[in-house]
Amino acid sequence: MLNVILCGACGRMGAQVTALAESRNVKIVAGVDVNCRADMPYPIYPSFDLVQEEAAAIIDFSRPEGLHALLAYATEKKMPVVLASTGYNENDRTAIKKAAEIIPVFRSANMSLGVFVLKTLCARAAAMLPEYEIEIIEKHHNQKLDAPSGTAVMLYDAVANEASEAVHGRHGRTQKRQPHEIGMHAIRGGSVAGEHEVGFYGPGEYITLSHLAQDRSIFANGALRAAHFIAGQAPGEYDMAALVEGL
Ligand SMILES: NC(=O)c1ccc[n+]([C@@H]2O[C@H](COP(=O)([O-])OP(=O)(O)OC[C@H]3O[C@@H](n4cnc5c(N)ncnc54)[C@H](O)[C@@H]3O)[C@@H](O)[C@H]2O)c1
Numbered sequence: 001m002l003n004v005i006l007c008g009a010c011g012r013m014g015a016q017v018t019a020l021a022e023s024r025n026v027k028i029v030a031g032v033d034v035n036c037r038a039d040m041p042y043p044i045y046p047s048f049d050l051v052q053e054e055a056a057a058i059i060d061f062s063r064p065e066g067l068h069a070l071l072a073y074a075t076e077k078k079m080p081v082v083l084a085s086t087g088y089n090e091n092d093r094t095a096i097k098k099a100a101e102i103i104p105v106f107r108s109a110n111m112s113l114g115v116f117v118l119k120t121l122c123a124r125a126a127a128m129l130p131e132y133e134i135e136i137i138e139k140h141h142n143q144k145l146d147a148p149s150g151t152a153v154m155l156y157d158a159v160a161n162e163a164s165e166a167v168h169g170r171h172g173r174t175q176k177r178q179p180h181e182i183g184m185h186a187i188r189g190g191s192v193a194g195e196h197e198v199g200f201y202g203p204g205e206y207i208t209l210s211h212l213a214q215d216r217s218i219f220a221n222g223a224l225r226a227a228h229f230i231a232g233q234a235p236g237e238y239d240m241a242a243l244v245e246g247l
Contacts, residue, residue, distance in 0.1 A: 005030050006031045008062030009031025010035065011061060017059060048072075082223050111221075141192050168185075194212075
C-alpha cells in the first residue's frame with residue numbers, strides 16, 4: 001500500500017480518489033481541504049502545516065490557490081507530488097519548475113489515458129495537415145470554474161506552432177478567420193464530466209478527433225497510477241508521456 005495525502009479531498013474528484021484508492025493499493029492517510037463538510041474516512045486538515053501523518057506522496061485535486069502551500073510542504077518533506085488541479089498561471093508554473101529541482105512532480109491537466117492518446121493523435125494530425133484550420137471545442141459541467149479547460153490548453157499546445165494564435169470565441173469579431181488562428185470554445189452546462197473535440201478543417205473535408213469522459217473515475221484512476229509512479233522517481237517534472245511511454 002502506498003500512503004498518500006489527498007489535497008482537495010472533499011471535492012468531486014477527492015470523492016472519486018477516496019472511493020477508488022484501496023482497490024489501487026493506495027491508503028489515504030490524511031486529507032487537506034479548506035472547506036470540508038463531508039465525513040471522510042481519514043483525518044482532514046484545513047492546511048498542510050497541521051498534517052500529522054507520514055506519507056509517500058501527495059495527490060492534489062484542489063485549486064491553484066493552494067499550490068504554494070502544497071509545494072512548500074512537499075519540498076520541505078521531500079515528498080513527491082501529483083498535481084491534477086487545473087488553471088495554473090505563469091507564476092504557478094515557475095513555482096512548479098523550481099520545486100521539481102528538489103522533488104519529483106507529476107503534472108497533467110488530464111489524467112485520463114484516452115486524453116493522452118487524443119493529444120498524441122492531434123499532434124500527429126497537425127503535423128500531417130499544416131494547411132488545415134484547427135478549432136477546439138470543450139464541454140464541462142456547470143460547476144467548473146476555469147475556462148478554457150486545462151485539457152483544451154494542453155490540446156492547443158499539442159497542435160500549435162510559433163505562428164499560432166488562440167482565439168477564444170468569436171464574439172465581436174468583424175473579420176474573416178485567419179489561417180494561423182486556433183479557435184477555442186468553452187461550453188458549460190449540466191453534469192458533463194468532460195468532452196474535447198479538435199477539428200482540422202480543410203478544403204472540401206474536415207476531420208474531428210474527440211474524447212468523451214463518461215465519468216470522473218478515469219481521472220482518479222490516472223492520478224492513483226501516477227502516485228505509484230512518482231513515488232519512485234528522482235526530482236524532476238513528469239507527465240503522462242513518462243507514465244505511459246516511459247519518455
Ligand atoms: N487532471 C485531471 O484529470 C482533472 C480532472 C478533473 C478535475 N480536475 C481539476 O481538479 C480540480 C478539482 O476538481 P473538482 O471537480 O474536484 O472540484 P471541486 O470544487 O469539487 O473540489 C475542489 C476541492 O478543493 C478544495 N480546495 C479549494 N481550494 C483549496 C486549497 N487552497 N487548499 C486545499 N483545498 C482546497 C475545495 O474546498 C473543494 O473541496 C480542479 O482544478 C479541476 O479542474 C483535473
